[in-house]
Amino acid sequence: MAGSGSKPIPRVQALGPVRAIGALVRTMRPRQWVKNVFVFAPLVFDEKLLQPLPLARTILGFLILCLLSGAVYVFNDLQDLEKDRQHPRKRRRPLPAGELDPRVAWGAAFVLPAALAYPAFALDPFFALIAYVYWGLNLAYSLWLKHRVILDVLTLASGYVLRVAAGVPLVRVERFSPWLYLCTLLLALFIGFAKRRQEILLLGENARNHRAILEEYTVRFLDEMMGVVMAATIVAYSLYTFSAPNLPSNHAMMLTIPFVLYGVFRYLYLIHVRGETAPPDELVLRDRPLLLTVILWGMAAIAILYLF
Structure with missing residues (x-):
């Protein structure tokens, strides 16, 4: 009972x-x-x-x-x-x-x-x-x-x-760059911290009752961690675009950097201005500009790798 x-x-x-x-x-x-x-x-x-x-x-x-x-x-x-x-x-x-x-x-x-x-x-x-x-x-x-x-x-x-x-x-x-491991790690850290932020905002005072670890986090701390991680992600990806050995020698991959910048800024806008509380992996499917940015980045990266 x-x-x-x-x-x-x-x-x-x-x-x-x-x-x-x-x-x-x-x-x-x-x-x-x-x-x-x-x-x-x-x-x-x-x-x-x-x-x-x-x-x-x-x-x-x-x-x-x-x-x-x-x-x-x-x-x-x-x-x-x-x-x-x-x-x-x-x-x-x-x-x-x-x-x-x-x-x-x-x-x-x-x-x-x-x-x-x-x-x-x-x-x-x-x-x-x-x-x-x-x-x-x-x-x-x-x-x-x-x-x-x-x-x-x-x-x-x-x-x-x-x-x-x-x-x-x-x-x-044969030519896979280790920079992509670092970019993946940083992006995943951002997703993880963003999910913790979403849980705190969604659950409010009941956050600890659902997940005790949320007591160790605050929105301000998570915002600071997300800022650090995203800055590192942009730097790491930018370094990858002109230093990885398997990329075109004309550094055309650098043309994809604006997509990454817009994606980051768009997500921060959604959570800080629009008050979105959905996890990043759900939000990217719901927000059309964010989804379009991911698709365009993928298309541009593939075109540069296979056509240049």
Whole structure:
């Protein structure tokens, strides 16, 4: 029975197989799988996007990472089940809403990674090693690291770098610049700090009840950290555009810097002036100018790499 003043715990609904599978898939958060596109970075920036074999191997690696990350989301929701029931948005997820049986979720959280082990190693042993380091790191995050200030955001950022690293053995890279690892890390740190900021603003006084680590952060501190990280991102990306060995010798990649600048300034405008509280990965899909900027940057970078 729920305690005094608390909301009743939803009963697990008796769903048919099709609806139960649908609830499990939603718990795996397919909308978040777009983050795994970072595995394509070595393919694109090593100029092998048009080669069928590296492209096929990277697509398979992307699918494996999507399923592994889905298993991580299921495990994370199981760990946060009680707190998610108090969250204004997360309480609608299948587990806290009672649409998915926790026993089914526990099975999927570990059976799925076990089933993916053979395909991952068959694709490439080094890819499999990095993919399962990513999986293990995320389990450690759910159990311990998310309760450690700053380490929680660094762990999330490391996940993005591991996605990029996972793509390297799939394409047998020859000219992939290490600058892209640094740019990925800095961008991911920005996303992590921005998410913490969003949670504090959205949850208000109940922030600590949902996630204890939020007590260690303030909006002002996060704004300062985001400023530092974004300045470093702009500098690192600018250095990459004229110092990476695989880029055109005429430094045409520097033409993409304005897209990065506008994207940064547009996001800061949205959160500081427009008061947006959506996470960056959701906001980029909702705000048309920001989404258009990302698309134009990608098109410009590919054109410069493959046509110059």
